[in-house]
Amino acid sequence: MHHWLYRVDRISEFFGKAFAWLIVTLTLSVSWEVFSRYVLNNPHDWMWDAMYIQYGILFMMAGAYTLARNGHVRGDVLYGFFPPRLQAGLDLVLYFVFFIPGVVALIFAGYTFAAESWAIFERSSVTATRTPVFPFKTFIPIAGALVLLQGAVEIIRCVICLRTGEWPLRAHDVEEVDVEELKKMVHVEDRDIELADQALRQREPAR
Numbered sequence: 001m002h003h004w005l006y007r008v009d010r011i012s013e014f015f016g017k018a019f020a021w022l023i024v025t026l027t028l029s030v031s032w033e034v035f036s037r038y039v040l041n042n043p044h045d046w047m048w049d050a051m052y053i054q055y056g057i058l059f060m061m062a063g064a065y066t067l068a069r070n071g072h073v074r075g076d077v078l079y080g081f082f083p084p085r086l087q088a089g090l091d092l093v094l095y096f097v098f099f100i101p102g103v104v105a106l107i108f109a110g111y112t113f114a115a116e117s118w119a120i121f122e123r124s125s126v127t128a129t130r131t132p133v134f135p136f137k138t139f140i141p142i143a144g145a146l147v148l149l150q151g152a153v154e155i156i157r158c159v160i161c162l163r164t165g166e167w168p169l170r171a172h173d174v175e176e177v178d179v180e181e182l183k184k185m186v187h188v189e190d191r192d193i194e195l196a197d198q199a200l201r202q203r204e205p206a207r
Contacts (some may be wrong), residue, residue: 001185002168008153009068010171011203015146016065027052049124049131056136060143064150070170088161103148110140 029051037043066072079087114137116122122137123130160168 005153012064012068012150019061022054045127046129055137057139064146067150088158107144114138134169155160157195
């Protein structure tokens with residue numbers, strides 16, 4: 001079972017990291033347009049379309065990856081104090097009441113939205129260059145399907161937690177550093193840090 005959970009995690013990770021490169025292209029696009037506009041006095045109206053399309057794709061395709069890493073923001077400040085089984089029970093209810101209906105609606109509405117856009121080869125009405133936007137809208141149902149697939153995995157994790165009382169492990173790659181845990185790993189106490197700080201101050205030349 002865990003093998004299949006990790007496999008879906010890896011699918012979400014693949015798409016999340018692949019489209020994360022849009023951060024680089026978006027940064028370069030913004031930098032070039034600022035330089036072109038204010039230094040060369042040669043703005044490009046199509047660049048506005050290019051930038052919001054890149055940001056939109058990045059935002060949508062990061063959804064499943066963020067869910068796989070349990071990185072979405074929670075509004076309940078008490079959630080972290082609940083025991084695992086209560087957390088899993090709440091998550092399970094919310095997945096069925098809000099998550100699944102919302103994401104399924106996104107997929108169907110997004111598919112219709114994209115199909116209609118392709119039917120007329122829709123172009124942007126924001127700029128004079130009329131940038132094609134129908135490929136961009138194709139990502140709406142695709143992103144929804146990836147989030148729904150990852151959501152199914154998270155529901156299974158909730159069920160496992162309800163049965164065992166512990167959250168099953170998930171794949172991790174980039175995390176914030178927990179200073180206290182890092183101290184335990186390297187066997188460093190606060191007193192050791194204070195002594196090292198005092199020793200460094202004694203070595204500093206007097207000003």
